[in-house]
Amino acid sequence: MAADTKIPAMGDPAERAIPCLQPDAMAQSKPYVAAPAHNEPLGFPGELVPDWQEKGIARMGELLGKYKSLQVYMDICVKCGACTDKCHYFLGTGDPKNMPVARQDLFRSVYRRYFTPVGKALGAVGMGKLVGAREFTKEVLDEWFNYFHQCSQCRRCSVFCPYGIDTAEVSMAARDIMDNIGLGHKYANEIIGKVHKIGNNLGLPGPALIDNLEGLEEDLKDETGQDIRMPVDQEGAEILLVTPSADFFAEPHVLGLMGYAKVFHAAGTSWTLSTKATEAANFAMFIGNYEQMQKIAMRIREAALELGVKRIIFGECGHAWRVAYSFLNTLIGPMDFLDPRYPKPQHILEFTYDLIKRGGIKLDKSGNDGMVLTFHDSCNVARASRMGDFAGGQFVIPREVIKACVPKFVDMHADTIGEKTFCCGGGGGLLTDELMDVRIKGSAPRMEALNDVVKREGVTHMAAICAICKAQFTKVLPTYGFDREMIVSVHQLVSNAIVLGNND
Amino acid sequence: MTTFFAILFYAAFAILVVGVGLKVAQYARTPAPLKIPTTPAPLTPAGAAFRVGREVALFESLFKANKPLWIFAMVFHLGLALVVVRHLRYFIDPVWAPIVWLQPFGIYGGMAMLAGLAALFVRRIVIQRIAYISGPSDYLMLALLLAIGASGMMMKMVAHTDIVAVKSFFLGLMVFDIRALPADPILAIHLFLVALLMLVFPFSKLLHAPGVFFSPTRNQADDPRERRHLAPWAAQLERERN
Numbered sequence: 001m002a003a004d005t006k007i008p009a010m011g012d013p014a015e016r017a018i019p020c021l022q023p024d025a026m027a028q029s030k031p032y033v034a035a036p037a038h039n040e041p042l043g044f045p046g047e048l049v050p051d052w053q054e055k056g057i058a059r060m061g062e063l064l065g066k067y068k069s070l071q072v073y074m075d076i077c078v079k080c081g082a083c084t085d086k087c088h089y090f091l092g093t094g095d096p097k098n099m100p101v102a103r104q105d106l107f108r109s110v111y112r113r114y115f116t117p118v119g120k121a122l123g124a125v126g127m128g129k130l131v132g133a134r135e136f137t138k139e140v141l142d143e144w145f146n147y148f149h150q151c152s153q154c155r156r157c158s159v160f161c162p163y164g165i166d167t168a169e170v171s172m173a174a175r176d177i178m179d180n181i182g183l184g185h186k187y188a189n190e191i192i193g194k195v196h197k198i199g200n201n202l203g204l205p206g207p208a209l210i211d212n213l214e215g216l217e218e219d220l221k222d223e224t225g226q227d228i229r230m231p232v233d234q235e236g237a238e239i240l241l242v243t244p245s246a247d248f249f250a251e252p253h254v255l256g257l258m259g260y261a262k263v264f265h266a267a268g269t270s271w272t273l274s275t276k277a278t279e280a281a282n283f284a285m286f287i288g289n290y291e292q293m294q295k296i297a298m299r300i301r302e303a304a305l306e307l308g309v310k311r312i313i314f315g316e317c318g319h320a321w322r323v324a325y326s327f328l329n330t331l332i333g334p335m336d337f338l339d340p341r342y343p344k345p346q347h348i349l350e351f352t353y354d355l356i357k358r359g360g361i362k363l364d365k366s367g368n369d370g371m372v373l374t375f376h377d378s379c380n381v382a383r384a385s386r387m388g389d390f391a392g393g394q395f396v397i398p399r400e401v402i403k404a405c406v407p408k409f410v411d412m413h414a415d416t417i418g419e420k421t422f423c424c425g426g427g428g429g430l431l432t433d434e435l436m437d438v439r440i441k442g443s444a445p446r447m448e449a450l451n452d453v454v455k456r457e458g459v460t461h462m463a464a465i466c467a468i469c470k471a472q473f474t475k476v477l478p479t480y481g482f483d484r485e486m487i488v489s490v491h492q493l494v495s496n497a498i499v500l501g502n503n504d
Numbered sequence: 505m506t507t508f509f510a511i512l513f514y515a516a517f518a519i520l521v522v523g524v525g526l527k528v529a530q531y532a533r534t535p536a537p538l539k540i541p542t543t544p545a546p547l548t549p550a551g552a553a554f555r556v557g558r559e560v561a562l563f564e565s566l567f568k569a570n571k572p573l574w575i576f577a578m579v580f581h582l583g584l585a586l587v588v589v590r591h592l593r594y595f596i597d598p599v600w601a602p603i604v605w606l607q608p609f610g611i612y613g614g615m616a617m618l619a620g621l622a623a624l625f626v627r628r629i630v631i632q633r634i635a636y637i638s639g640p641s642d643y644l645m646l647a648l649l650l651a652i653g654a655s656g657m658m659m660k661m662v663a664h665t666d667i668v669a670v671k672s673f674f675l676g677l678m679v680f681d682i683r684a685l686p687a688d689p690i691l692a693i694h695l696f697l698v699a700l701l702m703l704v705f706p707f708s709k710l711l712h713a714p715g716v717f718f719s720p721t722r723n724q725a726d727d728p729r730e731r732r733h734l735a736p737w738a739a740q741l742e743r744e745r746n
């Protein structure tokens with residue numbers, strides 16, 4: 001599928017063209033359906049149940065009663081269209097069902113048919129169309145499966161909607177309903193199963209992890225000549241580091257992990273990883289399931305208690321930081337066993353930024369000589385969480401850290417960064433090969449903005465603080481004619497610039 | 505005609521109040537289990553309330569999204585607000601001074617409302633994306649408001665009605681005393697459509713007016729690390745587990 005993807009043209013981000021509608025352009029795009037082996041361990045039916053329609057509607061009713069967002073957003077959209085040109089998947093594909101309001105309407109039409117007086121009445125006599133009510137048929141369900149898996153839950157639409165209607169809330173609800181009737185998304189459910197069973201998305205068991213970290217320690221020794229540790233399961237350590245498991249292996253992620261280790265080393269703070277909480281990511285958020293999300297997060301609480309740490313710090317990961325920053329206190333709190341002087345939890349960038357400000361670490365920009373950096377704000381950090389103690393800290397802190405590490409930094413076009421940032425195209429559980437077509441097209445607005453600063457400012461690298469963004473860009477950059485190594489971790493830059501030594 | 509309208513308005517008013525009341529109660533009662541403000545968000549509840557205030561008064565997010573739409577929306581809603589405030593003179597006696605001062609501007613309010621609605625209507629037809637997302641009810645809603653505005657302007661500019669009698673009719677309704685309504689066709693159309701608007705309000709997208717106050721992405725403060733947020737059903741889940 002990816003081979004014949006038509007790469008959208010890259011123009012001037014200041015005058016982004018809104019595509020003409022191409023109905024059903026992406027009607028065939030869908031992920032693999034989960035097998036019973038993926039669904040059942042999570043407590044979902046193995047396959048589509050015979051009475052799925054009834055069960056699905058019942059689950060919808062349950063969610064409407066549990067989520068204010070869903071209930072209110074189903075009612076109040078005025079179809080003003082302010083969101084229609086804001087989604088990267090629409091901009092990249094032209095498929096009208098990728099316009100946020102149209103995506104919501106796939107759900108809203110069913111809501112109207114079964115949960116509103118007028119929709120029920122008109123629907124019963126076959127006139128539901130008048131008020132946008134539709135029967136929950138197999139065709140509608142198939143549409144749900146296809147188009148709710150063309151939403152990365154990035155919340156860009158919610159920034160621009162006059163009522164803050166967040167399509168992510170709707171696609172989470174839709175996916176939860178589909179899971180509850182046995183129509184799961186293989187990639188997400190398989191991964192969640194691995195976390196429950198083994199502890200991380202990669203399915204990497206403890207001994208393999210320890211082995212791998214020893215290798216990294218050796219690499220660090222070769223590079224710096226110093227004994228920079230990567231401790232695991234160290235009881236009584238000050239800090240528990242929870243990081244996406246991609247950080248243990250993949251490039252450029254692992255270079256970031258080495259950066260964290262150097263920062264902790266230079267700061268002289270004791271820290272540890274845990275073989276129980278080897279995963280910061282929480283894919284249960286993508287399938288909108290509170291119980292699953294809580295179950296995954298609970299591993300972190302247990303690990304922190306067992307190891308007796310005082311602080312929890314999260315590594316570079318977008319949706320993980322959303323779960324950590326916005327939800328952790330709700331899901332696994334209160335965390336009164338942690339040191340109250342520090343935010344619970346903290347982001348690695350908050351930690352590093354603080355050290356830089358206090359002069360706790362020394363940085364030498366020549367470690368990144370010849371690099372011109374730009375920064376990709378990850379959606380879940382930008383629009384669903386924060387860093388630091390002021391609104392918008394999530395934009396300032398990463399940039400300040402980057403600027404302290406590199407000779408030159410430039411931002412991409414203002415409409416594509418900060419709260420208006422574009423998704424990398426692979427978020428929300430879409431980072432799977434069978435969705436490569438929509439992933440490539442969805443990254444078009446970001447690639448366009450990047451191309452612009454490459455041309456104008458000679459940008460050589462783009463930094464990101466999200467495992468999904470890093471993996472996605474590594475794949476899509478080449479299709480747009482860029483080098484795959486253009487994408488770097490922020491702590492990779494720190495790692496290159498940090499001055500170690502004089503302490504032994 | 506008088507009796508018909510008396511019954512119609514009692515019914516419409518009852519449905520409007522009960523319908524919106526039930527919806528508001530539902531919105532207020534439904535818990536928001538997770539902290540989901542669209543960030544950057546204010547750090548305090550007072551700040552979040554101010555944010556909602558800006559959305560209601562200034563359409564802040566819409567301004568970010570789409571400038572022409574923001575202008576049309578502002579022109580229509582401000583016009584509507586002025587018209588509605590001016591209409592209060594039919595329902596209160598004596599009329600409050602600020603409403604009296606506003607009377608001369610009523611005509612501009614009416615014109616603004618109609619101009620805004622017309623622009624929104626045209627937009628819905630000519631912009632391909634907006635046409636795609638528009639259903640019959642979206643056009644009908646605009647048509648209904650246009651018809652109310654047009655009939656009102658007709659009375660104002662072309663065929664005047666006896667507004668003293670109109671006021672007397674409505675003041676009478678409020679004390680359950682049915683007084684004669686002028687038998688004026690344009691007035692009849694105006695009032696019939698207004699009653700229709702009141703009837704559809706609780707069942708339509710007009711719920712955006714009360715609903716905007718309940719949007720969690722806008723009304724929540726960004727303080728999840730400082731304050732533990734726990735919905736009742738989530739707390740129940742927690743108790744069951746322990």
Ligand code: HEM
Pocket residue numbers: 078079080162559560561563566573576577578580581624625642645646649710712713714716
């Ligand atoms: C709290 C008060 C209100 C707020 C904050 C508000 C806000 C908005 C906003 C931001 C829009 C989207 C932009 C647009 O299409 O104009 C809108 C649309 C609309 N509003 Fe309101 N509104 C309020 C009250 C009302 C009331 C009382 C009515 C009518 C009785 C109304 C009727 C409409 C209609 C019909 C639309 C859709 C316009 C279209 O089809 O494009 N609004 N409103």
Ligand code: HEM
Pocket residue numbers: 584587590591594610611613614617649652653654655656657659660661664665667670674694695698
């Ligand atoms: C029961 C409620 C209502 C009554 C009794 C009523 C009655 C009237 C009357 C008697 C006039 C003529 C004013 C004149 O000749 O000076 C008028 C004008 C008008 N009405 Fe209404 N109306 C009602 C509700 C509404 C509503 C809800 C709207 C808007 C959605 C509306 C929009 C207008 C407009 C735009 C005008 C012309 C401008 C103006 O005089 O302010 N009316 N109405």
Ligand code: SF4
Pocket residue numbers: 086087088089098099100103150151152153154155156157158166167168
């Ligand atoms: S949340 Fe993001 S991906 Fe989903 S509809 Fe909105 S803009 Fe598109």
Ligand code: SF4
Pocket residue numbers: 076077078079080081082083084100101160161162163164165
């Ligand atoms: S911006 Fe909001 S209200 Fe307007 S069409 Fe989109 S979701 Fe609906």
